[in-house]
Amino acid sequence: MFQFEAPYPGIQTTVLTPNPLPSDTEALAASLSSKRAVDGTLYTYVKTKGGRRKMTWTLRMRRANALTLRAFLLSYFASKVRITDHNGRVWVGNFTNNPFEFDTSDRAGPATSDGLRSEIQTITIEFEGVEQ
């Protein structure tokens, strides 16, 4: 279960989604600049980002669930968000992708009681945050 909570720290809204698809990514936000002197000495200049990391998750969910996440993104696209990922790791950060694109890729099961057709939507979330 993937859990989005916002706004942080005064969390008011929680949205649950399925776990992301494989091939999710996690990378450092720090940067490195290396310079080599004429005598061959290598100098490196590191710029850390306070432990912040960049993550991408591709979520594939039913349309009703995607609408829930869509509404969540509409409300908190610029707020600080706490995410509990599929590994139980808690991250606090912001969404960085713009725009958010919900791709209705496939069909799913029967329509739900609220009339929503059972379709599968896919969205890729880009997130930068610090693990708590």
Place this chain on the structure above:
Amino acid sequence: MAFTGKLGHIDSRPGNIILGGDAPAGGGPQIYDRSLESAITITHTAVSSIKSISADSPLSITQTAVTTVPWHVEATSALAFTITLGTSIKMLSASSPISLVSEAVSSLKEVSASSPISLDQTALPGLYKPAATSSISLTQEALIVGGLLITSANSPITLTQEATTPSPLNKSASSPISLTQSATGIGPFKPAASSELALTDSARANILMQQADSVLVLADEARKLETYFVSASSPIAITDLATGYNLHVSAVSTLELSDTADTKDKRRSAESPIALTSTAIAERIKQAVSVITLDQSASCNNIGLQANSALSLSHEARVVNIFAVSNASLIELTQTVTSNIKMLSITDTIDLQQFIGVLRPWHVSAASPLQTVTLVFDLATFSLIEQITGLDHSASATLIGPRSLTSILSFEQTAFAGHAKATGISKSAESILSLTQAAISKHFRESEPLVIPLSHEATATVSKVVKSELSTLGVQATVTVVRAITASNTIEIKQAVAFIFEQSDTLCTYSPFVGSSSDPNAPTPPPSTYPAAGVTPGFRLQYPAIGPITDQLILRAPNLGNLDRLAMTRINRETRGGTLIIYADPSWPKVETLLLSFSGLSQQEGQSLLTFMETYLGQEIRLIDWEDRLWKGVIVNPSDPVVPDGPGCKYTASFEFEGEKV
């Protein structure tokens, strides 16, 4: 309002010193040592109800006393007070901006509240009635210390100054000043000693006038023959009269001295800060141990002078057929004067040092097993000489030379006064009193009979009998406004509640778990429910967006793979420290775009779509999606082609709709 007066300091110097080794018979020590110390302390307090008032009261006091001759002392002290109290209201309107920055930190993380508090105060003329009261108290103490004349004069001077303001706008300050001066003196007087001390103090100011007359009358009478009758009456009358508008000072001080001497043995007892002890062990030996040199030339067998005092002197000499005199006297006096005025301390330290050394022995023994030889530094030759003491019956002594006996008495007085004002500027006053005494003995020869004549001559330079300098006194008034400033610091605590329902269809239904938050700046949470899809089938493009429909195009539902794009205007910055800052204003646009593609359309449907887009190009239309939900917006890419994929209903069309769901 608090006024703090500066320290007034009077420099004092000792009086005349006459050491008369050859004083006439019947005469005692003719030492006149006078020192006058005058410590004046001023406390000037002005209290006003006006917060923005500042009062300046410069007070200048000058006092000068001059003594002409040792026996007849006349001292004139002109005491001038000048008090100027101007209009204290310099600022009828005063603004006192006080800014306080208070930072409050909430218990919640990352919550900081800053509470700038700014106070502006404005004083209007008509709102305040200035009333200032200034009281100045002066305490003056004069002390005359001498060998035989000890006069201590205490002159407490009290100044009381009051300033009142009758009206709010004009402030007239009247300062009544009352002075009280008293002088007392105690000390024995030598016969035939008359001393008249006239003091005249005159002080004038705009609102102060002081007239002080001080007459010191000393009368000593000694009768001749063998009866010593010493009668000294020294009434000292000091009358200070000051008249003025607000000043009336009257001081009367009487000093009475009595001295009685018997016929043969003469004894004097004096109660004084200076004690004299004289003991004659043998007739031939005259010994004086004192800060003040004693001259014993009377033909009496024994002369005793004894006095009880805090100053103790000891002198011991022994004579066993060898004339040896050694004197060593170290006198230290410490005088401390403490003022009763706060933040003012005066300390007078008087150090007296007397050293008497015998440079050479009176007798030199040629050989004696009982002699001891010590090295003594000879000031005359600046060399170490041998000093031989001891007994030798068979010694033949010769006088080496004239003797010189030097007694150096150094008298130093240093007074330091420190005044810590409100403004933190310290003042220091220094009073140095120097006294030099030199005693030179005359020749002494062994061949002279039993009586050892000891001639003691002392000369003293009258430095200044009475000197009283009162430095300029400055009174500064500082205004200290004490306000009760209340600082409020509001800490906002925001509360949010979030929850999760554990239910099986959470991932299959529209189910955001929306709690509550007390933060008014929190983003608007998503709606808890999502409107159910309608029952009307078909994908419809209608015109106009609002109002009755005038034109409509019905298509089949779009293909799978349609995109629902959310593009928000958002600032994404990264600080130098690497912190990611993301901000979006709620008023900034949020663009929702639907990318739809349709396939399996007939040619007519394709043409109808092109016609619809052409007709309402750039106009807002209404879109009812395949779930019967209403959107309002514009088709932004009318150039997308309608492509026939094959014969029949194989037309494919697509467009991009940018709008918002109604």
